[in-house]
Amino acid sequence: xxxxxxxxxxxxxxxxxxxxxxxVPFAVAGLALISTGLGRSRSAAHMxxxxxxxxxxxxxxxxxxxxxWQGYAGRPGHAVxxxxxxxxxxxxxxxxxxxxxxxxxxAALAALLGMxxxxxxxxxxxxxxxxxxxxxxxxxSTAILAGITYPLFAHWAWGGGWLSQxxxxxxxxxxxxxxxxxxxxxxxxxVTALAITWLLAPRNGKYTNDRQPLALPGHNAIYVxxxxxxxxxxWIGLDCAGAILxxxxxxxxxxxxxxxxxxxxxGAMLAAACITSLRYGKPDASVAGNSFVGGLVxxxxxxxxxxxxxxxxxxxxxxxxxxxSIEWFELHFTIDDPGGSxxxxxxxxxxxxxxxxxxxxxxxxxxxxxxxxxxxxxxATLLGFTFPLSYGLNWLxxxxxxxxxxxxxxxxxxxxxxxxxxxxxxxxxxxxD
Amino acid sequence: xxxxxxxxxVMGWAIVLTAIALLHAAAQAGFVIAGIGLQAAGLVVVFRxxxxxxxxxx
Numbered sequence: 001x002x003x004x005x006x007x008x009x010x011x012x013x014x015x016x017x018x019x020x021x022x023x024v025p026f027a028v029a030g031l032a033l034i035s036t037g038l039g040r041s042r043s044a045a046h047m048x049x050x051x052x053x054x055x056x057x058x059x060x061x062x063x064x065x066x067x068x069w070q071g072y073a074g075r076p077g078h079a080v081x082x083x084x085x086x087x088x089x090x091x092x093x094x095x096x097x098x099x100x101x102x103x104x105x106x107a108a109l110a111a112l113l114g115m116x117x118x119x120x121x122x123x124x125x126x127x128x129x130x131x132x133x134x135x136x137x138x139x140x141s142t143a144i145l146a147g148i149t150y151p152l153f154a155h156w157a158w159g160g161g162w163l164s165q166x167x168x169x170x171x172x173x174x175x176x177x178x179x180x181x182x183x184x185x186x187x188x189x190x191v192t193a194l195a196i197t198w199l200l201a202p203r204n205g206k207y208t209n210d211r212q213p214l215a216l217p218g219h220n221a222i223y224v225x226x227x228x229x230x231x232x233x234x235w236i237g238l239d240c241a242g243a244i245l246x247x248x249x250x251x252x253x254x255x256x257x258x259x260x261x262x263x264x265x266x267g268a269m270l271a272a273a274c275i276t277s278l279r280y281g282k283p284d285a286s287v288a289g290n291s292f293v294g295g296l297v298x299x300x301x302x303x304x305x306x307x308x309x310x311x312x313x314x315x316x317x318x319x320x321x322x323x324x325s326i327e328w329f330e331l332h333f334t335i336d337d338p339g340g341s342x343x344x345x346x347x348x349x350x351x352x353x354x355x356x357x358x359x360x361x362x363x364x365x366x367x368x369x370x371x372x373x374x375x376x377x378x379x380a381t382l383l384g385f386t387f388p389l390s391y392g393l394n395w396l397x398x399x400x401x402x403x404x405x406x407x408x409x410x411x412x413x414x415x416x417x418x419x420x421x422x423x424x425x426x427x428x429x430x431x432x433d
Numbered sequence: 434x435x436x437x438x439x440x441x442x443v444m445g446w447a448i449v450l451t452a453i454a455l456l457h458a459a460a461q462a463g464f465v466i467a468g469i470g471l472q473a474a475g476l477v478v479v480f481r482x483x484x485x486x487x488x489x490x491x
Contacts, residue, residue: 170453201485211484373465376449376465377450381446383476384443384444384449385443388439
């Protein structure tokens with residue numbers, strides 16, 4: 001629910017919101033650690049640097065253009081009238097945040113959160129392209145994400161755009177609800193990850209001649225699991241800040257939001273650990289880590305409108321979804337996604353969006369039956385607009401500025417080939433690594 | 434095949450938008466579901482178009 005005009009925020013809530021926003025880089029650090037740990041040791045430094053670089057590019061591009069198109073509820077926008085009702089399509093802010101007073105106003109806080117969110121969304125595809133995606137083309141692809149695909153969807157969902165207004169203009173529940181960015185951040189990052197995975201093709205040696213996948217295990221489970229802890233903290237900040245700014249939630253709701261994020265992540269990881277234990281005899285650390293993130297993603301959409309028990313159920317479903325889809329994608333769809341970004345961000349983002357319609361219980365919600373239409377409209381927009389646009393633009397980029405590293409670079413390792421030095425110079429290299 | 438899959442995705446979205454903007458309440462839900470269904474079919478086509486061909490290891 002994004003009101004047509006910005007909700008007033010008390011000064012104390014603004015300060016609290018700023019503190020929540022400052023936690024978001026922990027989510028970026030968490031995803032960076034997870035992607036690095038799930039990749040190979042010969043590309044570890046490259047992955048970490050890529051994460052830092054795309055976060056930087058995302059933040060700069062969002063500062064330059066992104067916020068001009070994302071905007072904030074109650075600020076200028078371009079709208080068309082269809083059937084006598086307004087459809088707000090794109091914001092009309094000046095570039096480079098000109099005219100935006102950087103005080104504690106909701107618009108200033110939304111700009112700061114948007115900058116962090118664009119960087120976070122940009123880190124998601126890196127996990128899928130690990131071990132073969134050139135640093136420079138990752139930066140160029142990030143410019144597309146942070147400058148075009150993310151801000152457009154974020155405006156529609158958060159910036160007073162048509163999706164958020166479906167409740168006010170057509171009576172569909174509270175309009176599209178997604179406080180923590182399950183669709184605008186994670187699923188947008190997830191569809192970009194899917195496009196990148198297809199454009200890059202699988203890593204050398206991932207598939208046999210008869211399309212059977214071979215295991216290329218991650219090199220450091222500690223990074224993966226430590227990344228989960230960082231992500232947890234960052235997600236709580238992201239969910240709380242998003243709920244305050246985009247849904248007008250009062251600061252006291254942060255307790256519910258933090259509890260929901262924790263329960264969702266815990267439920268998802270528990271589900272993954274149980275399923276992998278039952279199937280393989282032992283819990284799988286990488287699947288459990290990806291499921292933990294999947295639980296955080298799935299609960300982020302309805303974090304402010306779901307009761308804690310529902311968040312636990314959402315997390316359990318998310319963990320199950322991630323556990324099975326990792327295998328399906330690799331085995332049946334020949335998708336080589338070393339970081340597991342597509343199941344944990346795209347699928348769980350979609351599930352979280354649907355879960356709002358199933359479990360949402362916002363005060364003064366009105367017609368929750370119509371909420372289904374609003375949430376499905378959000379999903380249809382992601383699949384029918386953002387995905388083709390992201391694929392098309394990245395395809396064009398790949399045509400003129402190839403994304404995949406040369407075969408000798410992949411064999412040598414991204415660290416040595418692109419950075420000139422390895423992440424672990426004192427470690428002995430194994431033949432199979 | 435890729436193009437037709439993406440075309441179905443866009444068309445499904447167009448059906449959802451049209452249903453919301455132009456149809457009356459009783460017909461909306463059905464058309465929204467139809468639009469999502471068309472997108473699901475489009476996704477299947479796009480995924481199939483990206484299957485790794487046998488013999489191609491990369």
